């Protein structure tokens with residue numbers, strides 16, 4: 001989500017985040033502009049897990065990034081955009097793993113035999 005402001009329906013939003021935390025879903029919020037983004041930091045839940053009416057989010061599913069932190073004053077747009085992309089996606093691997101672990105989904109074992117030697121034998 002890209003937003004230029006604070007959340008006006010924080011109570012419902014937190015409930016929706018808590019609800020969504022049991023789904024294979026991540027929410028990335030990029031805050032654009034000079035607004036106060038304290039509510040977004042709260043949704044990000046890196047310090048305190050998001051909760052709603054006593055229900056705790058099952059896992060962290062929100063990543064918040066303020067765009068203004070990536071507006072480069074030195075003019076090196078490329079570097080700061082790469083950093084933005086990296087930070088925006090930073091929590092996705094752990095968020096995916098936390099869902100898989102919570103559902104007992106194990107990675108498949110690596111294929112022990114590459115099909116390539118078999119192919120070469122017939123060539």
Ligand SMILES: *[C@@H]1O[C@H](CO)[C@@H](O)[C@H](O)[C@H]1NC(C)=O
Pocket residue numbers: 012013015016019
């Ligand atoms: C969250 O889930 C509860 C229980 O299923 C539902 O009643 C409620 O409407 C949901 N809230 C939001 C904001 O989606």
